[in-house]
Amino acid sequence: MLKASRKIGLVFFPAFDWAISPTHPEREERLLYTQDQVMEEGLLDVDGIIEYRVRPATTADIQRVHFCVPDEEAVTTESHLISAGGCLVAADAVLRGEVESAFALVRPPGHHAMRVVHGNRGFCNINIEAIMIEYLRDRYGIRKVAIVDTDCHHGDGTQDIYWHDPDTLFISIHQDGRTLYPGSGFPHEAGGPNAQGATVNIPLPPKTGEEGFLYTLEELVMPLLERFEPELVINSAGQDNHFNDPITNMNFSARGYAQLNARLRPDLAVLEGGYAVEDALPYVNLGIIMAMAGLDTSCVKEPNYDRDYRPQPPDITMHIHRVVDEIKTLFLEGGLNKTAFTEGEIVERNRNIFYDTDMIYEKQRERIRACSHCAGALSIDSSATTGRHILGVHIPRDACDLCQATGRKWFEEAASGGSFNQVYLQDRVRRVYEKI
Numbered sequence: 001m002l003k004a005s006r007k008i009g010l011v012f013f014p015a016f017d018w019a020i021s022p023t024h025p026e027r028e029e030r031l032l033y034t035q036d037q038v039m040e041e042g043l044l045d046v047d048g049i050i051e052y053r054v055r056p057a058t059t060a061d062i063q064r065v066h067f068c069v070p071d072e073e074a075v076t077t078e079s080h081l082i083s084a085g086g087c088l089v090a091a092d093a094v095l096r097g098e099v100e101s102a103f104a105l106v107r108p109p110g111h112h113a114m115r116v117v118h119g120n121r122g123f124c125n126i127n128i129e130a131i132m133i134e135y136l137r138d139r140y141g142i143r144k145v146a147i148v149d150t151d152c153h154h155g156d157g158t159q160d161i162y163w164h165d166p167d168t169l170f171i172s173i174h175q176d177g178r179t180l181y182p183g184s185g186f187p188h189e190a191g192g193p194n195a196q197g198a199t200v201n202i203p204l205p206p207k208t209g210e211e212g213f214l215y216t217l218e219e220l221v222m223p224l225l226e227r228f229e230p231e232l233v234i235n236s237a238g239q240d241n242h243f244n245d246p247i248t249n250m251n252f253s254a255r256g257y258a259q260l261n262a263r264l265r266p267d268l269a270v271l272e273g274g275y276a277v278e279d280a281l282p283y284v285n286l287g288i289i290m291a292m293a294g295l296d297t298s299c300v301k302e303p304n305y306d307r308d309y310r311p312q313p314p315d316i317t318m319h320i321h322r323v324v325d326e327i328k329t330l331f332l333e334g335g336l337n338k339t340a341f342t343e344g345e346i347v348e349r350n351r352n353i354f355y356d357t358d359m360i361y362e363k364q365r366e367r368i369r370a371c372s373h374c375a376g377a378l379s380i381d382s383s384a385t386t387g388r389h390i391l392g393v394h395i396p397r398d399a400c401d402l403c404q405a406t407g408r409k410w411f412e413e414a415a416s417g418g419s420f421n422q423v424y425l426q427d428r429v430r431r432v433y434e435k436i
């Protein structure tokens with residue numbers, strides 16, 4: 001029998017009974033062909049590849065990360081809870097030492113879901129990676145985590161959740177936002193006052209192939225990880241960079257994904273996007289699983305590879321080299337112009353957020369306490385075209401005394417002020433979640 005040289009855990013949750021609409025690209029059969037392919041290749045019979053059963057995430061798991069408006073029930077279904085829960089199962093398997101790494105092949109995806117949730121954005125309601133990471137921190141005392149988002153779209157939800165957290169290095173590699181949803185993810189987006197440089201955006205031009213992706217990984221991502229020294233590396237393993245993906249414009253193959261994974265060696269991989277349900281997902285997932293298990297992936301090839309694969313054009317290669325050089329200068333060679341903040345200063349940020357799936361417009365006014373001792377007290381005043389107006393206060397894990405006091409003061413002021421429909425307190429120090 002074939003034996004994996006690295007023991008891995010797999011979690012499948014295709015969510016056959018949930019979709020945004022019957023013709024939507026993020027649909028029920030997204031993982032159907034993948035499951036068939038994995039069975040057909042006999043991967044579940046390989047010694048060292050272990051399949052785990054899913055369980056739903058709890059309300060408390062969601063409340064470590066999100067302010068759901070009006071509540072968790074209104075913005076999630078059972079499928080969302082199980083998709084997030086599948087990631088928790090994968091995380092447990094790794095942290096208990098049962099496997100070296102694990103891959104959660106779940107849907108619906110999560111990386112466009114921000115801290116405040118009024119509805120569905122970019123096919124996402126709750127952020128399944130963030131829910132997993134905060135569970136790991138709470139349960140296993142993990143501190144430093146790196147997320148490498150290799151989905152073709154900018155992981156703007158994950159970026160939002162970790163914008164102020166210096167202990168989470170968020171690296172997103174994606175198709176340039178000038179050419180694809182959600183239109184963000186440029187190098188100058190580098191993190192909030194207390195976490196400048198902990199968000200790294202790498203926008204790549206349309207037609208980037210695996211050559212360009214692997215170059216970026218080698219030149220930028222690996223050195224960034226080496227310097228950050230995370231306890232865990234998480235891969236948001238979206239597969240929509242594939243040359244057959246119907247909603248994007250990149251040139252990645254299944255073998256390219258396998259090579260990427262073999263080099264990155266994530267502790268945990270979570271499926272995000274990927275919409276070439278029949279032509280790409282089964283082979284990409286196969287490649288990722290085999291790479292994680294340390295198996296030879298040189299035989300992984302899509303049946304239509306020879307017909308459809310387009311090599312990366314030379315002008316695109318040059319463009320990628322320029323982008324990588326620019327970001328290297330900023331993030332690896334100290335070129336990032338960090339703004340100086342006065343200790344204790346309250347820094348504001350105003351934003352407009354659009355929920356493309358649910359057609360909701362949201363306005364946010366964010367306050368963060370500039371602090372060199374912790375991630376800083378955070379408050380978000382959010383009003384949406386649903387008519388709801390809330391204030392959410394987040395007190396981060398390991399918050400210093402002053403940031404804890406500031407957060408509680410903000411919460412009490414808003415709770416007694418009466419201008420909000422709801423006021424939330426997410427106190428990660430005391431492990432309390434309150435809503436008034």
Ligand SMILES: [Zn+2]
Pocket residue numbers: 149150151152153154155172173174
């Ligand atoms: Zn991405």
Ligand SMILES: [Zn+2]
Pocket residue numbers: 151152153238240272273274
């Ligand atoms: Zn995507």
Ligand SMILES: [Zn+2]
Pocket residue numbers: 371372373374375376377399400401402403404
């Ligand atoms: Zn502080």
